[in-house]
Amino acid sequence: MSTRTALESDQQLRQIAPSHPSVLPSASTGFSEAVAVGLDLDAMIQPHMDAALAALEGTAPLLSGMARYHLGDLDAAFAPLPPEQTRAARGKRIRPSVALLSCAAAGGDPWVAGPVAAAIELLHQFTLVHDDIQDESVTRRHRPTLWRIWGVGQAINAGDALFGAAHLALFRLRETGVSADLTLRIAEAFDRMAVTIVEGQVLDLGFEGRPDVTPDDYLGMIARKTAAIVRFGAWAGALLAGSDEATAEGFAAFGLALGLGFQVRDDALGIWGTTAATGKAAADDIRRRKQSLPMLLLRDRADAPARTELNSLFATDTVNEGGVRRVLELLAAYGIQSDIEARIAALHEDARVALLAAARPGPNPPRDLLLATVEGLAVRAG
Numbered sequence: 552m553s554t555r556t557a558l559e560s561d562q563q564l565r566q567i568a569p570s571h572p573s574v575l576p577s578a579s580t581g582f583s584e585a586v587a588v589g590l591d592l593d594a595m596i597q598p599h600m601d602a603a604l605a606a607l608e609g610t611a612p613l614l615s616g617m618a619r620y621h622l623g624d625l626d627a628a629f630a631p632l633p634p635e636q637t638r639a640a641r642g643k644r645i646r647p648s649v650a651l652l653s654c655a656a657a658g659g660d661p662w663v664a665g666p667v668a669a670a671i672e673l674l675h676q677f678t679l680v681h682d683d684i685q686d687e688s689v690t691r692r693h694r695p696t697l698w699r700i701w702g703v704g705q706a707i708n709a710g711d712a713l714f715g716a717a718h719l720a721l722f723r724l725r726e727t728g729v730s731a732d733l734t735l736r737i738a739e740a741f742d743r744m745a746v747t748i749v750e751g752q753v754l755d756l757g758f759e760g761r762p763d764v765t766p767d768d769y770l771g772m773i774a775r776k777t778a779a780i781v782r783f784g785a786w787a788g789a790l791l792a793g794s795d796e797a798t799a800e801g802f803a804a805f806g807l808a809l810g811l812g813f814q815v816r817d818d819a820l821g822i823w824g825t826t827a828a829t830g831k832a833a834a835d836d837i838r839r840r841k842q843s844l845p846m847l848l849l850r851d852r853a854d855a856p857a858r859t860e861l862n863s864l865f866a867t868d869t870v871n872e873g874g875v876r877r878v879l880e881l882l883a884a885y886g887i888q889s890d891i892e893a894r895i896a897a898l899h900e901d902a903r904v905a906l907l908a909a910a911r912p913g914p915n916p917p918r919d920l921l922l923a924t925v926e927g928l929a930v931r932a933g
Contacts, residue, residue: 599669650784655917659792680710751776778810801909812898828933
């Protein structure tokens with residue numbers, strides 16, 4: 552994208568991005584529907600992403616093509632995806648949307664938070680590229696992963712480029728009038744958050760195959776790997792709205808609880824979700840011996856013979872189909888699924904309470920969109 556085009560996009564963004572949505576979702580409205588009837592959040596993010604990604608269009612066109620394939624803009628031949636496929640390939644963009652809506656819910660103009668939201672999305676996508684390599688995942692969102700098409704080395708290059716692009720998007724805060732001091736503060740927090748995510752990934756990989764990992768160990772890990780970026784987005788959005796420190800920390804508490812609940816729901820889907828909903832094989836987390844919360848609760852709750860059996864099943868590199876069926880039987884016998892559902896509900900209630908305490912009181916449509924997001928994520932199927 553040229554400088555002129557980027558500036559024109561920013562001017563258009565000012566015109567099409569109202570400060571508040573005109574229609575509120577009902578309590579049962581899911582996240583995507585809530586966004587569709589409110590703010591055009593994609594329109595606030597995309598110009599900043601496109602401007603940052605333009606830096607990848609140099610002498611190695613494969614780099615830009617791989618990045619945009621992973622982001623859901625292109626197919627494997629680098630042709631544009633049809634609009635109806637693009638949205639599914641891009642994913643829900645929950646993390647950047649939390650930043651935009653938190654800014655609005657704190658009384659600010661969400662347009663100002665657009666660069667932070669774009670940076671969050673690009674950083675998240677960087678982590679997914681590297682996660683797919685480390686986990687040897689062959690598909691993501693029903694499409695082959697980067698490393699499966701172009702190899703591990705080139706996929707690492709694409710992930711690294713997305714990491715750099717995330718910072719280019721972040722420093723576009725000057726385009727929305729944010730002071731240098733606040734920009735630097737947010738940039739430092741952004742990089743510290745990125746280190747925290749990598750710490751979580753190191754812990755996650757280290758947990759694989761270990762029989763001594765506890766549920767508390769796991770929750771500490773996902774607070775880093777998954778929830779840290781949601782926490783940062785809510786906190787940064789509130790700061791960009793002009794909130795004081797206490798209010799920003801209240802939004803951070805909301806983001807942390809929401810991120811934890813999101814990951815625990817992912818854990819449930821990794822075992823009990825359908826292939827049609829998740830894009831992955833049913834019970835794939837068992838097959839891969841993933842130390843997710845359901846498995847840790849089962850290990851913690853099982854009697855000695857069942858725990859010995861579980862350790863034996865997880866002693867091989869992968870669990871075979873008979874082993875998968877047996878683990879599912881043990882999970883059912885010890886009531887793990889109902890326990891997980893209760894924990895998800897509690898975490899989302901924590902998020903709801905924190906948001907209500909931190910957000911601007913009175914009529915507040917962006918806050919209500921975030922509340923609808925909380926409810927939608929608590930019951931999502933994929």
